[in-house]
Amino acid sequence: MMWTRTRLALRSIARSQSLNGKRTRMKEQLSAKQHERNEKKKKKLAALANLMELNDRDRLHEAELAKKRDAMEAEIEEQSPAKAKAKDEDDGFITVGSKRKARNRLTIRSNPEQEAESVEEPQTSAIEHTDTDEPVAKKSRNHEAGGDSLPQEICSLSEQQYKQLSAELRRRKRQIEDVPALRLREMGQRASLATPQNARTPLFLTDIQNLLMSALIGQKSPCRPDRWCSVEKWLNLSHSVVVILEGLSLYHYLSNESQFEATNKIFNTKLEMLLPPRNEGQIIDEIAKIPLTNVQARKLIDEHGSLESAVELNKDPTLFVKTIFPIERKATVPDDLHKDDKFPRTKLLLSALQMVDEGYPIPLQGELHSRFQKFRFTKDSYAPVTNRSPMYGVDCEMCQTEAGVNELTRISIVNERYQTVYETLVMPRNRITDYLTQYSGITEEIMKKVTKTLKDVQDEVSELLPPDAILVGQSLNSDLNAMQMMHPYVIDTSVCFNISGVRRRKSKLKHLAMTFLKEIIQENDEGHDSIEDSRATLKLVKMKLANSIEFGDEILTQQKRLQELANASSGDNISNNLFAHAAKRDKRTAIVTVGDLQPHLKDIIEKAGEAAPKDHSLAVRVHEVSSSKEAVRKVNEIALENALTIANLQVAEQDFVLESAERSVAKLDKTIDRLWNSVAHNGLFLVLMGGSSECTNGVAKIAIKRLNGTEQISVPIGS
Numbered sequence: 001m002m003w004t005r006t007r008l009a010l011r012s013i014a015r016s017q018s019l020n021g022k023r024t025r026m027k028e029q030l031s032a033k034q035h036e037r038n039e040k041k042k043k044k045l046a047a048l049a050n051l052m053e054l055n056d057r058d059r060l061h062e063a064e065l066a067k068k069r070d071a072m073e074a075e076i077e078e079q080s081p082a083k084a085k086a087k088d089e090d091d092g093f094i095t096v097g098s099k100r101k102a103r104n105r106l107t108i109r110s111n112p113e114q115e116a117e118s119v120e121e122p123q124t125s126a127i128e129h130t131d132t133d134e135p136v137a138k139k140s141r142n143h144e145a146g147g148d149s150l151p152q153e154i155c156s157l158s159e160q161q162y163k164q165l166s167a168e169l170r171r172r173k174r175q176i177e178d179v180p181a182l183r184l185r186e187m188g189q190r191a192s193l194a195t196p197q198n199a200r201t202p203l204f205l206t207d208i209q210n211l212l213m214s215a216l217i218g219q220k221s222p223c224r225p226d227r228w229c230s231v232e233k234w235l236n237l238s239h240s241v242v243v244i245l246e247g248l249s250l251y252h253y254l255s256n257e258s259q260f261e262a263t264n265k266i267f268n269t270k271l272e273m274l275l276p277p278r279n280e281g282q283i284i285d286e287i288a289k290i291p292l293t294n295v296q297a298r299k300l301i302d303e304h305g306s307l308e309s310a311v312e313l314n315k316d317p318t319l320f321v322k323t324i325f326p327i328e329r330k331a332t333v334p335d336d337l338h339k340d341d342k343f344p345r346t347k348l349l350l351s352a353l354q355m356v357d358e359g360y361p362i363p364l365q366g367e368l369h370s371r372f373q374k375f376r377f378t379k380d381s382y383a384p385v386t387n388r389s390p391m392y393g394v395d396c397e398m399c400q401t402e403a404g405v406n407e408l409t410r411i412s413i414v415n416e417r418y419q420t421v422y423e424t425l426v427m428p429r430n431r432i433t434d435y436l437t438q439y440s441g442i443t444e445e446i447m448k449k450v451t452k453t454l455k456d457v458q459d460e461v462s463e464l465l466p467p468d469a470i471l472v473g474q475s476l477n478s479d480l481n482a483m484q485m486m487h488p489y490v491i492d493t494s495v496c497f498n499i500s501g502v503r504r505r506k507s508k509l510k511h512l513a514m515t516f517l518k519e520i521i522q523e524n525d526e527g528h529d530s531i532e533d534s535r536a537t538l539k540l541v542k543m544k545l546a547n548s549i550e551f552g553d554e555i556l557t558q559q560k561r562l563q564e565l566a567n568a569s570s571g572d573n574i575s576n577n578l579f580a581h582a583a584k585r586d587k588r589t590a591i592v593t594v595g596d597l598q599p600h601l602k603d604i605i606e607k608a609g610e611a612a613p614k615d616h617s618l619a620v621r622v623h624e625v626s627s628s629k630e631a632v633r634k635v636n637e638i639a640l641e642n643a644l645t646i647a648n649l650q651v652a653e654q655d656f657v658l659e660s661a662e663r664s665v666a667k668l669d670k671t672i673d674r675l676w677n678s679v680a681h682n683g684l685f686l687v688l689m690g691g692s693s694e695c696t697n698g699v700a701k702i703a704i705k706r707l708n709g710t711e712q713i714s715v716p717i718g719s
Helices: 002-079 081-089 110-120 158-177 187-192 205-217 252-254 261-266 283-287 294-304 308-312 352-358 367-372 454-464 478-484 509-517 530-545 555-569 579-584 599-610 628-641 661-676
Strands: 181-184 230-231 239-245 267-273 389-402 407-416 422-426 432-434 470-473 490-492 589-592 620-625 645-651 684-689 699-703
Touching: 002 230, 181 530, 181 699, 187 454, 205 239, 205 267, 205 407, 205 645, 205 661, 205 684, 239 628, 252 620, 252 699, 261 699, 283 645, 389 478, 389 530, 407 478, 407 490, 407 509, 407 530, 422 530, 454 478, 454 579, 470 478, 478 490, 490 661, 509 530, 589 628, 628 645, 628 661, 628 684, 661 684
Parallel strands: 239 645, 239 684, 389 470, 470 490, 589 620, 589 645
Antiparallel strands: 181 230, 267 699, 389 407, 389 432, 407 422, 684 699
């Protein structure tokens, strides 16, 4: 028995020793494999570091060659009498050399001799990128260097070198991930030149203003471009360069698009843009209306309570409406306020951009044109709206018909004295299937003797309204769609009143009347009364005009309160979290213009400087030059010193007549290419091609520069 126990104990000890031996051998094997894996990691890391270094050298070498080439071309231009003569004939546009020299996207060199040779001959490399559709054949793993082997100085990495390289790679990865990106939303995609013309809806210059304001101020800008695009990582935009080409229209660009070779390589995002009438001023006039510096923005806050209120009060809602509707061109005269108003009633008008967003019938080209082509204008021609233009409250009631839509069955119009000036029932074109009595108040009995048609109503409304009438209503887009009429001057109480604090969340007229007028409406069991609703909307608007732009708008009111709290807590009138980011990066803003800047623009800029006359670093700098060539040189010289640089260049329309178009396009293309070279990594580059007398639409081209000198591709946002 004892012998058996001893034998079992010995067997257990033997098994334990055997297992321990196996574990030891396995650990040794794992340690060897781990060491081998670590060595491979070091080799790969060293190879990647070598590759990055060589690519950095390539970029520096290419930049130096480009500078030398540009300097040589400039010297040749100045020395050549023939070139000097041509320079005077071509409006000063700079002439740049031929195409860029092609270079490898990926280059790996295995020894210093090859590295030296590749500086002289960039075509020599172990791996080359080709532009053909054929895939590049892979080199053998044992090619030249043999397997995973690397240059001796790279293979023998110490632990410290390994850690340093790892840290550098992580830094580079973060740098790549932090590149800003512009992505088009649905409205941006609709405006893209890639969209067929019959389905295209242009952007407004206001959309571009919003993009620039957000680029300067960041995520807390009061005017954001979210309607049409999304820009990721605003904080990492290094600066913005805007090039305005006045006189170059959409027609000119599309007629010569293929000849803009360098420009087409730079830009992936090309959008159609609606511009103000030529006689209303230049593009730069509108761009300059955004707060160009922190000082100017702070001054607007002090004057109006918040930047949001300042934007509302300084905008011209009719600017683009004048381009779209048949409005007479008249000289501007002093426009006094209406005796009952505290601020201009024209500031409550919907802009053309808001009309599009709110679904108003508007005679724009593309998809909107096909939708509203059967609609009529309320007048054959309109007079310019003023602060004394009469307001009319409008409300319609609709019934559902067999056509599957709601058609007009009643319309009421009241004047500013709340007197009913027009009220009638209307027989729809199609048979009524649902009278919607609980909402419309319309019954089958009421409609039995009605004979008036929609056309009769359109004729009578057109005759009734004066040419500068302002229509007022709650969600008036529904009423105008039911009337099948278009009108340029509209005040919508669902837009200018907001008690939710969320712009897209609209309040019902019944709630607005109770909150502000202390009146109970829409309580009739027999349905709504269109005259009662018309009067309520007019009363609301007149109450707002008697108070302030913020009255009844919780969003503007909240912004004003926040500003007052910030001022009270800081003890002064200039500290504001809204501009914390901009204060760090806003070195200065520069405007480079060919010829003299318009006097009213100089006034705007001087007023901005008066807010802090001793702080020249925050002022808007104006550089007036004599030619486009000088403008390009000046932009290249100062672009990196400014948060925003605007270059305003004039393009003569006669440059695009048939015999000179090709030459003019080539010069413009090279000018844009030269200006692109002034943009730094993560810089926003914007080219705005202004309209001409023949075509009021222009083109907006947008790019964000990457580290390797190419643009950030604009990828459409998914739903």
